[in-house]
Amino acid sequence: MIETRAKVGLAFLVVFLLGFAAGALSWSAYSRRREAMPQAVWTGKFNRERYVQELTEAVRLQPAQMGALNAAxxxxxxxxxxxxxxxxxxxxxxxxxxxxxxxxxxxxxxxxxxxxxxxxxxxxxxxxxxxxxxxxxxxxxx
Missing domain, CATH: 1.10.287 (Helix Hairpins)
Structure with a gap:
């Protein structure tokens, strides 16, 4: 009888710990993904350096085009x-x-x-x- 109670208690503890670990991993993955998402709300500040960098990567701007981009x-x-x-x-x-x-x-x-x-x-x-x-x-x- 005691062995059965110990087994049930151990099984309950293992299930609880697995649930805790799954929750922690899910929260960690959610947090990382949330941080990686682009900011959806405009803050009122224009980050020119970031804009130029992302535009350069997105459209593959050539170095010769940078002068015209900066002028614009x-x-x-x-x-x-x-x-x-x-x-x-x-x-x-x-x-x-x-x-x-x-x-x-x-x-x-x-x-x-x-x-x-x-x-x-x-x-x-x-x-x-x-x-x-x-x-x-x-x-x-x-």
Whole structure:
């Protein structure tokens, strides 16, 4: 009788350990596959180096074509910057209206903290925008 209980207990333990191992392997495979997937959501930042590398591989760009590609990307960058500059006042109006709405929700004690928060947030955004606008390829160091 004791032998049968021991065998059942051992069989239960083995099945449990096998299930745990299968779950761990499945989770590991899922995690690796998830990391390898391209990012489905645009983050708002254009990674030019990655774009050029992947485009070069995808269409097999020749070295002689790189100058024309960089010129096209530089022209497009300038168009986006001009568009951003034209639309910036409209974005700023929306931002200021949102802040006014938020100020209406806050009490007197929270107001100065909100102003400090906004100041810090604006500075971070300004730094990020400067970093996101590198010089054109023609002005970059080789």
């Amino acid at each position: 990307l530089d022209e497009t960058r300038e168009e986006f910057l001009a568009l951003r500059k034209r639309l910036q006042p409209q974005f700023e109006e929306v931002r200021q209206r949102a802040r006014q709405r938020i100020r209406g929700v806050l009490n007197a004690e929270q107001q100065p903290r909100f102003e400090a928060f906004v100041k810090r947030w604006d500075e971070e955004r300004r730094v990020q925008e400067q970093a996101a606008s590198p010089p054109p390829a023609s002005e970059r160091k080789p």
